[in-house]
Amino acid sequence: MAKTIIPIGPYHPLQEEPEFFILTVEGETVVDIDLRIGYNHRGIEKLCEGQTYDQVTFVVERVCGICSTSHPFAYTQAVEDILSIEAPPRAQYIRTIIAEGERLHSHLLWLGLAGHFLGYNTIFMWAWKLREEILDVMEILSGNRNNYAMFKVGGVLRDIKKEDIPSVLKKIDSIVPTLEKLRSAVMDDPVLHARTKGIGVLSREAAIDYCAVGPTARASGIARDVRKNSPYGAYDQVDWNMIVTENGDVFDKVLVRISEMFESIKILKACLTRLPGGEIDCLVKEIPPGEGIGHIEAPRGECFHYVRSDGTNRPARHKIRAPTFMNLPTFRETVIGGKIPDAAITLAAIDPCYCCTERMAVRNLKGRKLYTGEDLIRLSQEKTDQIKAEMGR
Amino acid sequence: MTRDEILQQLGDRFSRDITSVYEKSAKRVYFEIPAAALVPMAQFIFKDLRARFNIASAVDGREQMEILYHFTAEEADLVLSLRITLPKEKLEVDSLTPVFTAAHWIEREIHELFGIHFKGHPKLERLLLPEDWPEGVHPLRKDYKEWDPGAIRDRGV
Numbered sequence: 278m279a280k281t282i283i284p285i286g287p288y289h290p291l292q293e294e295p296e297f298f299i300l301t302v303e304g305e306t307v308v309d310i311d312l313r314i315g316y317n318h319r320g321i322e323k324l325c326e327g328q329t330y331d332q333v334t335f336v337v338e339r340v341c342g343i344c345s346t347s348h349p350f351a352y353t354q355a356v357e358d359i360l361s362i363e364a365p366p367r368a369q370y371i372r373t374i375i376a377e378g379e380r381l382h383s384h385l386l387w388l389g390l391a392g393h394f395l396g397y398n399t400i401f402m403w404a405w406k407l408r409e410e411i412l413d414v415m416e417i418l419s420g421n422r423n424n425y426a427m428f429k430v431g432g433v434l435r436d437i438k439k440e441d442i443p444s445v446l447k448k449i450d451s452i453v454p455t456l457e458k459l460r461s462a463v464m465d466d467p468v469l470h471a472r473t474k475g476i477g478v479l480s481r482e483a484a485i486d487y488c489a490v491g492p493t494a495r496a497s498g499i500a501r502d503v504r505k506n507s508p509y510g511a512y513d514q515v516d517w518n519m520i521v522t523e524n525g526d527v528f529d530k531v532l533v534r535i536s537e538m539f540e541s542i543k544i545l546k547a548c549l550t551r552l553p554g555g556e557i558d559c560l561v562k563e564i565p566p567g568e569g570i571g572h573i574e575a576p577r578g579e580c581f582h583y584v585r586s587d588g589t590n591r592p593a594r595h596k597i598r599a600p601t602f603m604n605l606p607t608f609r610e611t612v613i614g615g616k617i618p619d620a621a622i623t624l625a626a627i628d629p630c631y632c633c634t635e636r637m638a639v640r641n642l643k644g645r646k647l648y649t650g651e652d653l654i655r656l657s658q659e660k661t662d663q664i665k666a667e668m669g670r
Numbered sequence: 671m672t673r674d675e676i677l678q679q680l681g682d683r684f685s686r687d688i689t690s691v692y693e694k695s696a697k698r699v700y701f702e703i704p705a706a707a708l709v710p711m712a713q714f715i716f717k718d719l720r721a722r723f724n725i726a727s728a729v730d731g732r733e734q735m736e737i738l739y740h741f742t743a744e745e746a747d748l749v750l751s752l753r754i755t756l757p758k759e760k761l762e763v764d765s766l767t768p769v770f771t772a773a774h775w776i777e778r779e780i781h782e783l784f785g786i787h788f789k790g791h792p793k794l795e796r797l798l799l800p801e802d803w804p805e806g807v808h809p810l811r812k813d814y815k816e817w818d819p820g821a822i823r824d825r826g827v
Contacts, residue, residue: 488772596727
Protein backbone atom coordinates (compact mmCIF):
# COMPACT_ATOMS: atom_id res chain seq x y z
CA MET A 278 0.00 0.00 0.00
CA ALA A 279 1.24 3.50 -0.77
CA LYS A 280 2.60 5.54 2.12
CA THR A 281 1.08 8.88 3.04
CA ILE A 282 2.62 11.62 5.09
CA ILE A 283 0.56 13.56 7.61
CA PRO A 284 2.27 16.68 8.96
CA ILE A 285 1.12 17.84 12.38
CA GLY A 286 2.51 21.28 13.17
CA PRO A 287 4.62 23.42 13.46
CA TYR A 288 1.63 24.81 15.32
CA HIS A 289 0.13 21.79 16.91
CA PRO A 290 -3.64 22.09 16.46
CA LEU A 291 -4.29 20.74 19.97
CA GLN A 292 -1.28 21.11 22.19
CA GLU A 293 -0.89 24.82 21.37
CA GLU A 294 2.86 24.64 21.42
CA PRO A 295 5.22 24.76 18.46
CA GLU A 296 6.37 21.32 17.46
CA PHE A 297 6.25 19.48 14.19
CA PHE A 298 5.43 15.78 13.88
CA ILE A 299 5.73 14.03 10.56
CA LEU A 300 3.61 10.89 10.60
CA THR A 301 4.11 8.36 7.84
CA VAL A 302 1.00 6.22 7.54
CA GLU A 303 -0.12 3.19 5.61
CA GLY A 304 -3.89 3.25 5.53
CA GLU A 305 -4.86 3.91 9.14
CA THR A 306 -1.64 2.64 10.69
CA VAL A 307 1.31 4.84 11.61
CA VAL A 308 4.51 3.24 10.27
CA ASP A 309 7.02 5.95 10.99
CA ILE A 310 7.26 9.20 12.91
CA ASP A 311 9.76 12.00 12.74
CA LEU A 312 9.87 15.05 14.93
CA ARG A 313 11.23 18.54 14.45
CA ILE A 314 11.58 20.76 17.51
CA GLY A 315 13.53 23.93 18.17
CA TYR A 316 10.79 26.45 17.39
CA ASN A 317 10.92 27.58 20.98
CA HIS A 318 14.64 27.40 21.68
CA ARG A 319 15.57 30.44 23.81
CA GLY A 320 19.23 29.82 24.61
CA ILE A 321 18.62 29.97 28.36
CA GLU A 322 21.76 27.97 29.11
CA LYS A 323 23.80 30.63 27.32
CA LEU A 324 21.83 33.41 29.01
CA CYS A 325 22.56 31.92 32.45
CA GLU A 326 26.30 32.24 31.85
CA GLY A 327 25.87 36.02 31.76
CA GLN A 328 23.81 36.35 34.96
CA THR A 329 24.80 36.28 38.60
CA TYR A 330 23.87 33.26 40.70
CA ASP A 331 20.94 35.11 42.23
CA GLN A 332 19.59 36.25 38.86
CA VAL A 333 19.81 32.76 37.38
CA THR A 334 17.18 31.56 39.87
CA PHE A 335 14.68 33.88 38.20
CA VAL A 336 15.85 33.11 34.67
CA VAL A 337 15.36 29.38 35.12
CA GLU A 338 11.95 30.00 36.66
CA ARG A 339 10.99 31.14 33.16
CA VAL A 340 12.13 27.97 31.43
CA CYS A 341 8.62 26.64 31.82
CA GLY A 342 5.35 28.38 32.56
CA ILE A 343 3.68 25.40 34.15
CA CYS A 344 6.35 23.73 36.25
CA SER A 345 8.00 27.04 37.10
CA THR A 346 9.24 25.84 40.49
CA SER A 347 10.99 22.67 39.33
CA HIS A 348 13.84 24.49 37.62
CA PRO A 349 14.74 26.90 40.46
CA PHE A 350 14.42 23.94 42.83
CA ALA A 351 16.92 21.84 40.88
CA TYR A 352 19.16 24.85 40.30
CA THR A 353 19.33 25.86 43.97
CA GLN A 354 20.07 22.23 44.87
CA ALA A 355 22.94 22.25 42.36
CA VAL A 356 24.45 25.46 43.77
CA GLU A 357 23.96 24.18 47.31
CA ASP A 358 25.81 21.04 46.20
CA ILE A 359 28.77 23.22 45.14
CA LEU A 360 28.66 24.98 48.51
CA SER A 361 28.05 21.73 50.44
CA ILE A 362 25.27 23.38 52.43
CA GLU A 363 21.63 22.57 53.05
CA ALA A 364 18.74 24.93 53.46
CA PRO A 365 17.24 25.13 56.99
CA PRO A 366 14.30 22.76 57.77
CA ARG A 367 11.60 25.41 57.52
CA ALA A 368 12.84 26.36 54.05
CA GLN A 369 12.85 22.68 53.04
CA TYR A 370 9.22 22.36 54.09
CA ILE A 371 8.19 25.54 52.27
CA ARG A 372 9.97 24.34 49.13
CA THR A 373 8.14 21.03 49.34
CA ILE A 374 4.78 22.76 49.78
CA ILE A 375 5.31 24.94 46.71
CA ALA A 376 6.57 21.99 44.63
CA GLU A 377 3.60 19.81 45.55
CA GLY A 378 1.08 22.57 44.88
CA GLU A 379 2.66 22.92 41.50
CA ARG A 380 2.48 19.18 40.83
CA LEU A 381 -1.19 19.26 41.71
CA HIS A 382 -2.09 22.05 39.31
CA SER A 383 0.20 20.70 36.59
CA HIS A 384 -1.43 17.26 36.70
CA LEU A 385 -4.88 18.88 36.63
CA LEU A 386 -3.86 20.96 33.64
CA TRP A 387 -2.70 17.83 31.84
CA LEU A 388 -5.83 15.88 32.78
CA GLY A 389 -8.00 18.64 31.35
CA LEU A 390 -5.98 18.71 28.15
CA ALA A 391 -6.09 14.93 27.85
CA GLY A 392 -9.88 15.08 28.06
CA HIS A 393 -9.83 17.81 25.43
CA PHE A 394 -7.65 15.72 23.09
CA LEU A 395 -10.11 12.87 23.37
CA GLY A 396 -13.00 15.19 22.56
CA TYR A 397 -14.30 14.97 26.13
CA ASN A 398 -14.54 18.62 26.98
CA THR A 399 -16.46 18.11 30.22
CA ILE A 400 -13.28 16.78 31.81
CA PHE A 401 -11.42 19.76 30.45
CA MET A 402 -13.84 22.18 32.10
CA TRP A 403 -13.94 20.30 35.40
CA ALA A 404 -10.22 19.82 35.72
CA TRP A 405 -9.39 23.42 34.88
CA LYS A 406 -12.03 24.73 37.24
CA LEU A 407 -10.47 22.67 39.99
CA ARG A 408 -7.04 23.91 38.97
CA GLU A 409 -8.19 27.47 39.64
CA GLU A 410 -8.70 26.53 43.30
CA ILE A 411 -5.11 25.27 43.51
CA LEU A 412 -3.86 28.45 41.86
CA ASP A 413 -5.75 30.43 44.51
CA VAL A 414 -3.99 28.40 47.18
CA MET A 415 -0.66 29.17 45.53
CA GLU A 416 -1.58 32.83 45.47
CA ILE A 417 -2.30 32.82 49.20
CA LEU A 418 0.99 31.04 49.92
CA SER A 419 3.36 32.87 47.59
CA GLY A 420 1.53 35.91 46.24
CA ASN A 421 1.57 34.59 42.69
CA ARG A 422 -0.65 32.22 40.78
CA ASN A 423 2.38 31.00 38.85
CA ASN A 424 6.10 31.83 38.74
CA TYR A 425 6.16 31.92 42.52
CA ALA A 426 9.67 33.38 42.91
CA MET A 427 10.02 31.66 46.28
CA PHE A 428 13.45 30.13 45.79
CA LYS A 429 16.90 31.40 46.52
CA VAL A 430 20.23 29.69 47.00
CA GLY A 431 20.31 28.62 50.64
CA GLY A 432 16.60 28.83 51.41
CA VAL A 433 13.43 30.58 50.36
CA LEU A 434 12.68 34.24 49.83
CA ARG A 435 9.38 34.55 51.67
CA ASP A 436 7.88 32.87 54.68
CA ILE A 437 4.46 31.24 54.86
CA LYS A 438 2.39 33.17 57.34
CA LYS A 439 0.96 31.24 60.28
CA GLU A 440 -2.45 32.86 59.93
CA ASP A 441 -2.75 31.75 56.28
CA ILE A 442 -2.37 28.07 57.04
CA PRO A 443 -5.91 27.28 58.36
CA SER A 444 -7.58 28.87 55.33
CA VAL A 445 -5.23 27.03 52.96
CA LEU A 446 -5.91 23.70 54.69
CA LYS A 447 -9.66 24.37 54.48
CA LYS A 448 -9.38 25.14 50.78
CA ILE A 449 -7.37 21.98 50.12
CA ASP A 450 -9.96 19.90 52.01
CA SER A 451 -12.72 21.42 49.93
CA ILE A 452 -10.96 20.30 46.74
CA VAL A 453 -10.84 16.61 47.71
CA PRO A 454 -14.55 15.67 47.15
CA THR A 455 -14.51 17.24 43.68
CA LEU A 456 -11.26 15.49 42.87
CA GLU A 457 -12.79 12.17 43.99
CA LYS A 458 -15.73 12.80 41.71
CA LEU A 459 -13.41 13.62 38.85
CA ARG A 460 -11.44 10.45 39.48
CA SER A 461 -14.51 8.24 39.37
CA ALA A 462 -15.80 10.07 36.30
CA VAL A 463 -12.54 9.33 34.48
CA MET A 464 -11.92 5.84 35.83
CA ASP A 465 -15.41 4.44 35.23
CA ASP A 466 -16.09 5.95 31.85
CA PRO A 467 -16.42 3.21 29.20
CA VAL A 468 -15.61 5.63 26.37
CA LEU A 469 -12.39 6.70 28.04
CA HIS A 470 -11.48 3.06 28.63
CA ALA A 471 -12.03 2.30 24.96
CA ARG A 472 -9.91 5.25 23.90
CA THR A 473 -6.99 4.77 26.28
CA LYS A 474 -6.64 1.11 27.34
CA GLY A 475 -3.95 -0.74 25.41
CA ILE A 476 -3.16 2.42 23.42
CA GLY A 477 0.35 3.79 23.06
CA VAL A 478 2.02 1.13 25.19
CA LEU A 479 5.54 1.89 26.38
CA SER A 480 7.10 -1.40 27.47
CA ARG A 481 9.27 -1.64 30.57
CA GLU A 482 12.34 -2.52 28.48
CA ALA A 483 11.81 0.47 26.18
CA ALA A 484 11.32 2.79 29.15
CA ILE A 485 14.69 1.60 30.53
CA ASP A 486 16.41 1.99 27.16
CA TYR A 487 15.06 5.51 26.64
CA CYS A 488 15.70 6.33 30.33
CA ALA A 489 12.15 7.66 30.61
CA VAL A 490 11.40 9.58 33.80
CA GLY A 491 8.45 10.58 35.94
CA PRO A 492 4.89 9.33 35.42
CA THR A 493 5.88 8.03 31.96
CA ALA A 494 8.33 5.58 33.56
CA ARG A 495 6.14 4.81 36.57
CA ALA A 496 3.21 3.85 34.31
CA SER A 497 5.52 1.28 32.68
CA GLY A 498 6.27 -0.46 35.96
CA ILE A 499 9.53 1.25 36.90
CA ALA A 500 9.69 2.49 40.49
CA ARG A 501 11.55 5.67 39.67
CA ASP A 502 10.90 8.83 41.61
CA VAL A 503 13.63 11.18 42.80
CA ARG A 504 11.49 12.08 45.80
CA LYS A 505 11.83 8.45 47.03
CA ASN A 506 15.15 7.40 45.48
CA SER A 507 17.07 10.44 46.62
CA PRO A 508 14.91 12.33 49.12
CA TYR A 509 15.30 16.09 49.19
CA GLY A 510 13.19 18.84 50.75
CA ALA A 511 10.85 17.32 53.32
CA TYR A 512 9.86 14.25 51.31
CA ASP A 513 11.54 11.81 53.70
CA GLN A 514 9.75 13.31 56.69
CA VAL A 515 6.17 12.86 55.54
CA ASP A 516 4.28 9.70 54.71
CA TRP A 517 3.34 9.17 51.07
CA ASN A 518 3.38 6.43 48.43
CA MET A 519 5.00 6.18 45.05
CA ILE A 520 2.41 5.23 42.42
CA VAL A 521 3.59 2.56 40.00
CA THR A 522 1.42 0.70 37.47
CA GLU A 523 2.31 -2.09 35.08
CA ASN A 524 0.72 -1.66 31.65
CA GLY A 525 2.43 1.42 30.22
CA ASP A 526 -0.58 2.45 28.13
CA VAL A 527 -2.29 5.85 28.08
CA PHE A 528 -4.83 4.72 30.66
CA ASP A 529 -2.08 3.87 33.14
CA LYS A 530 -0.46 7.24 32.60
CA VAL A 531 -3.79 8.86 33.46
CA LEU A 532 -4.13 6.58 36.47
CA VAL A 533 -0.64 7.39 37.78
CA ARG A 534 -1.24 11.13 37.53
CA ILE A 535 -4.68 11.04 39.13
CA SER A 536 -3.45 8.89 42.02
CA GLU A 537 -0.42 11.13 42.44
CA MET A 538 -2.70 14.12 42.96
CA PHE A 539 -4.07 12.49 46.11
CA GLU A 540 -0.52 11.80 47.32
CA SER A 541 0.34 15.44 46.66
CA ILE A 542 -2.60 16.53 48.79
CA LYS A 543 -1.36 14.20 51.54
CA ILE A 544 2.13 15.72 51.39
CA LEU A 545 0.77 19.27 51.25
CA LYS A 546 -1.43 18.80 54.31
CA ALA A 547 1.29 17.04 56.30
CA CYS A 548 3.84 19.73 55.49
CA LEU A 549 1.48 22.58 56.30
CA THR A 550 0.46 21.13 59.66
CA ARG A 551 4.00 20.16 60.66
CA LEU A 552 5.79 23.23 59.36
CA PRO A 553 8.79 23.64 61.71
CA GLY A 554 9.91 26.99 63.03
CA GLY A 555 13.25 28.65 62.54
CA GLU A 556 15.12 30.48 59.83
CA ILE A 557 14.01 30.37 56.20
CA ASP A 558 17.42 30.93 54.65
CA CYS A 559 21.09 30.77 55.45
CA LEU A 560 23.80 33.25 54.63
CA VAL A 561 25.52 32.47 51.35
CA LYS A 562 28.67 34.40 50.58
CA GLU A 563 30.86 33.56 47.64
CA ILE A 564 30.38 30.52 45.47
CA PRO A 565 33.70 28.63 45.45
CA PRO A 566 35.07 27.04 42.26
CA GLY A 567 33.63 23.59 41.72
CA GLU A 568 30.68 21.80 40.24
CA GLY A 569 27.31 20.74 41.49
CA ILE A 570 24.39 18.59 40.44
CA GLY A 571 20.79 19.10 41.47
CA HIS A 572 17.97 16.82 40.51
CA ILE A 573 14.38 16.87 41.69
CA GLU A 574 11.10 15.28 40.66
CA ALA A 575 9.15 17.78 38.57
CA PRO A 576 5.51 16.99 37.66
CA ARG A 577 6.75 15.49 34.39
CA GLY A 578 9.72 13.61 35.79
CA GLU A 579 13.26 14.20 36.90
CA CYS A 580 14.58 17.71 36.27
CA PHE A 581 18.37 17.80 36.19
CA HIS A 582 20.71 20.78 36.55
CA TYR A 583 24.49 20.81 36.38
CA VAL A 584 26.31 23.99 37.42
CA ARG A 585 30.03 24.68 37.04
CA SER A 586 31.54 27.51 39.03
CA ASP A 587 34.91 29.08 38.34
CA GLY A 588 34.90 31.23 41.46
CA THR A 589 33.35 34.33 39.86
CA ASN A 590 29.82 35.50 40.59
CA ARG A 591 28.40 33.94 37.43
CA PRO A 592 28.15 30.25 36.51
CA ALA A 593 30.76 29.13 33.96
CA ARG A 594 28.35 26.53 32.64
CA HIS A 595 24.77 25.67 33.44
CA LYS A 596 23.22 22.59 31.90
CA ILE A 597 19.47 22.20 32.15
CA ARG A 598 17.80 18.91 31.35
CA ALA A 599 14.02 19.04 31.47
CA PRO A 600 12.05 15.80 31.92
CA THR A 601 10.38 16.01 28.50
CA PHE A 602 13.81 15.82 26.87
CA MET A 603 14.02 12.18 27.97
CA ASN A 604 10.34 11.33 27.51
CA LEU A 605 9.74 12.85 24.09
CA PRO A 606 11.86 10.36 22.09
CA THR A 607 9.69 7.49 23.40
CA PHE A 608 7.16 8.57 20.75
CA ARG A 609 8.91 6.23 18.37
CA GLU A 610 7.95 3.29 20.61
CA THR A 611 4.40 4.31 21.40
CA VAL A 612 3.05 5.83 18.17
CA ILE A 613 4.46 3.49 15.52
CA GLY A 614 2.07 0.64 14.91
CA GLY A 615 -0.90 2.54 16.32
CA LYS A 616 -3.80 4.15 14.48
CA ILE A 617 -3.90 7.78 13.36
CA PRO A 618 -6.75 8.85 15.70
CA ASP A 619 -4.79 7.49 18.67
CA ALA A 620 -1.66 9.42 17.77
CA ALA A 621 -2.89 12.72 19.24
CA ILE A 622 -3.54 11.32 22.73
CA THR A 623 -0.46 9.08 22.64
CA LEU A 624 1.70 12.09 21.80
CA ALA A 625 0.09 13.99 24.65
CA ALA A 626 0.29 11.16 27.19
CA ILE A 627 3.82 11.94 28.33
CA ASP A 628 2.63 15.47 29.21
CA PRO A 629 5.15 17.08 26.88
CA CYS A 630 6.47 20.54 27.58
CA TYR A 631 8.34 21.92 24.60
CA CYS A 632 9.38 25.17 26.24
CA CYS A 633 11.28 23.19 28.85
CA THR A 634 12.79 20.91 26.29
CA GLU A 635 14.19 23.64 24.11
CA ARG A 636 14.98 26.64 26.30
CA MET A 637 15.44 30.25 23.15
CA ALA A 638 13.59 33.44 22.49
CA VAL A 639 12.47 34.44 19.06
CA ARG A 640 15.16 36.78 17.88
CA ASN A 641 13.82 40.16 16.99
CA LEU A 642 15.18 40.73 13.50
CA LYS A 643 14.02 44.34 13.20
CA GLY A 644 11.00 43.37 11.18
CA ARG A 645 13.03 41.71 8.52
CA LYS A 646 11.04 38.53 8.90
CA LEU A 647 7.49 39.58 9.59
CA TYR A 648 4.98 37.19 8.15
CA THR A 649 1.32 37.76 7.51
CA GLY A 650 -1.27 35.01 7.79
CA GLU A 651 -1.16 34.39 4.04
CA ASP A 652 2.62 34.13 4.09
CA LEU A 653 2.45 31.50 6.81
CA ILE A 654 -0.09 29.44 4.88
CA ARG A 655 2.06 29.71 1.77
CA LEU A 656 5.19 28.74 3.70
CA SER A 657 3.38 25.82 5.27
CA GLN A 658 2.23 24.58 1.85
CA GLU A 659 5.72 24.97 0.43
CA LYS A 660 7.12 23.04 3.34
CA THR A 661 4.63 20.23 2.86
CA ASP A 662 5.56 20.05 -0.84
CA GLN A 663 9.22 20.03 0.06
CA ILE A 664 8.82 17.21 2.58
CA LYS A 665 6.78 15.24 0.06
CA ALA A 666 9.54 15.68 -2.52
CA GLU A 667 12.18 14.65 -0.01
CA MET A 668 10.29 11.54 1.00
CA GLY A 669 9.93 10.56 -2.66
CA ARG A 670 6.27 11.20 -3.26
CA MET B 671 23.65 -2.71 45.33
CA THR B 672 25.08 -0.21 47.76
CA ARG B 673 27.24 2.80 47.05
CA ASP B 674 30.42 1.08 48.25
CA GLU B 675 29.77 -2.03 46.15
CA ILE B 676 29.27 0.09 43.06
CA LEU B 677 32.47 2.06 43.60
CA GLN B 678 34.34 -1.16 44.42
CA GLN B 679 33.16 -2.89 41.23
CA LEU B 680 33.98 0.11 39.06
CA GLY B 681 37.39 0.51 40.68
CA ASP B 682 38.26 -3.19 40.21
CA ARG B 683 37.06 -3.47 36.67
CA PHE B 684 38.36 -0.22 35.26
CA SER B 685 41.40 0.30 37.48
CA ARG B 686 43.63 0.92 34.47
CA ASP B 687 41.24 3.35 32.82
CA ILE B 688 40.21 5.62 35.67
CA THR B 689 42.58 8.58 35.88
CA SER B 690 41.11 9.96 39.09
CA VAL B 691 38.12 9.60 41.38
CA TYR B 692 36.63 12.56 43.18
CA GLU B 693 34.06 11.82 45.86
CA LYS B 694 32.35 15.15 46.18
CA SER B 695 29.80 13.94 48.71
CA ALA B 696 27.89 10.83 49.74
CA LYS B 697 25.63 11.25 46.71
CA ARG B 698 28.02 12.54 44.03
CA VAL B 699 31.10 10.84 42.58
CA TYR B 700 33.10 12.02 39.56
CA PHE B 701 35.38 9.73 37.52
CA GLU B 702 37.93 11.11 35.15
CA ILE B 703 38.56 8.71 32.28
CA PRO B 704 40.20 8.76 28.84
CA ALA B 705 37.77 9.05 25.92
CA ALA B 706 38.66 5.54 24.74
CA ALA B 707 37.29 4.00 27.94
CA LEU B 708 33.94 5.77 27.70
CA VAL B 709 31.88 3.17 25.82
CA PRO B 710 32.89 0.08 27.87
CA MET B 711 32.50 1.94 31.14
CA ALA B 712 29.15 3.52 30.24
CA GLN B 713 27.94 0.14 29.05
CA PHE B 714 28.95 -1.49 32.33
CA ILE B 715 27.26 1.23 34.37
CA PHE B 716 24.06 1.10 32.32
CA LYS B 717 23.71 -2.65 31.68
CA ASP B 718 25.37 -4.30 34.69
CA LEU B 719 24.95 -1.75 37.44
CA ARG B 720 21.49 -0.87 36.04
CA ALA B 721 22.05 2.82 36.52
CA ARG B 722 19.96 5.31 34.59
CA PHE B 723 21.52 7.72 32.15
CA ASN B 724 20.56 11.25 33.23
CA ILE B 725 22.17 13.41 30.60
CA ALA B 726 25.52 14.54 29.28
CA SER B 727 26.83 18.08 29.87
CA ALA B 728 29.51 19.52 27.61
CA VAL B 729 31.68 22.27 29.06
CA ASP B 730 33.90 24.58 27.02
CA GLY B 731 37.05 24.80 29.10
CA ARG B 732 38.94 27.15 26.74
CA GLU B 733 41.99 24.84 26.34
CA GLN B 734 39.97 21.70 25.93
CA MET B 735 36.38 20.55 25.77
CA GLU B 736 34.89 18.43 28.53
CA ILE B 737 31.90 16.15 28.45
CA LEU B 738 30.35 14.80 31.62
CA TYR B 739 28.06 11.80 31.39
CA HIS B 740 25.78 11.64 34.41
CA PHE B 741 24.27 8.37 35.62
CA THR B 742 22.01 7.73 38.61
CA ALA B 743 22.20 4.48 40.54
CA GLU B 744 18.74 4.77 42.05
CA GLU B 745 18.96 2.04 44.68
CA ALA B 746 22.18 3.49 46.05
CA ASP B 747 21.05 7.12 45.77
CA LEU B 748 24.24 7.99 43.90
CA VAL B 749 24.99 10.19 40.89
CA LEU B 750 28.02 8.96 38.95
CA SER B 751 29.61 11.36 36.48
CA LEU B 752 32.15 10.24 33.89
CA ARG B 753 34.34 13.07 32.74
CA ILE B 754 36.22 12.95 29.44
CA THR B 755 38.32 15.74 27.97
CA LEU B 756 38.79 16.31 24.26
CA PRO B 757 41.48 18.47 22.64
CA LYS B 758 40.08 21.43 20.69
CA GLU B 759 41.82 20.25 17.52
CA LYS B 760 40.08 16.89 17.51
CA LEU B 761 36.57 17.10 18.91
CA GLU B 762 35.53 13.53 18.38
CA VAL B 763 34.27 10.76 20.64
CA ASP B 764 32.41 7.47 20.24
CA SER B 765 28.64 7.71 20.36
CA LEU B 766 26.74 6.06 23.21
CA THR B 767 23.50 5.80 21.20
CA PRO B 768 24.24 2.19 20.13
CA VAL B 769 24.45 1.28 23.85
CA PHE B 770 21.24 3.06 24.94
CA THR B 771 18.76 5.10 22.92
CA ALA B 772 18.57 7.75 25.64
CA ALA B 773 21.82 9.29 24.36
CA HIS B 774 20.41 9.96 20.89
CA TRP B 775 19.03 13.48 21.44
CA ILE B 776 21.64 14.86 23.78
CA GLU B 777 24.44 13.88 21.39
CA ARG B 778 22.64 15.72 18.61
CA GLU B 779 22.26 18.73 20.90
CA ILE B 780 25.94 18.76 21.90
CA HIS B 781 26.90 18.27 18.25
CA GLU B 782 25.14 21.45 17.13
CA LEU B 783 25.75 23.62 20.19
CA PHE B 784 29.42 22.69 20.76
CA GLY B 785 30.50 21.14 17.46
CA ILE B 786 31.60 17.80 18.89
CA HIS B 787 31.40 14.85 16.53
CA PHE B 788 29.97 11.57 17.81
CA LYS B 789 31.33 8.60 15.89
CA GLY B 790 28.71 5.97 15.12
CA HIS B 791 25.65 8.10 15.85
CA PRO B 792 22.83 6.97 13.54
CA LYS B 793 21.41 10.42 12.81
CA LEU B 794 23.69 13.29 13.76
CA GLU B 795 21.40 16.07 12.50
CA ARG B 796 20.26 19.35 13.98
CA LEU B 797 17.86 19.16 16.87
CA LEU B 798 17.21 22.69 18.13
CA LEU B 799 18.88 25.22 15.84
CA PRO B 800 16.89 26.58 12.89
CA GLU B 801 17.63 25.59 9.32
CA ASP B 802 19.04 29.02 8.36
CA TRP B 803 21.65 28.90 11.12
CA PRO B 804 25.11 28.90 9.49
CA GLU B 805 27.26 25.77 9.49
CA GLY B 806 30.18 25.69 11.88
CA VAL B 807 28.74 28.26 14.31
CA HIS B 808 28.28 26.72 17.74
CA PRO B 809 26.41 29.03 20.13
CA LEU B 810 27.40 27.51 23.47
CA ARG B 811 31.13 27.81 22.85
CA LYS B 812 32.88 30.51 24.81
CA ASP B 813 34.30 32.10 21.63
CA TYR B 814 30.85 32.44 20.06
CA LYS B 815 30.22 35.82 18.45
CA GLU B 816 26.95 37.22 17.19
CA TRP B 817 27.00 36.52 13.46
CA ASP B 818 23.73 38.14 12.42
CA PRO B 819 24.11 41.95 12.07
CA GLY B 820 20.31 42.27 12.11
CA ALA B 821 19.89 40.69 15.53
CA ILE B 822 19.05 42.89 18.46
CA ARG B 823 20.87 42.06 21.66
CA ASP B 824 18.18 42.61 24.21
CA ARG B 825 19.80 42.46 27.62
CA GLY B 826 16.81 43.94 29.40
CA VAL B 827 16.78 47.20 31.28
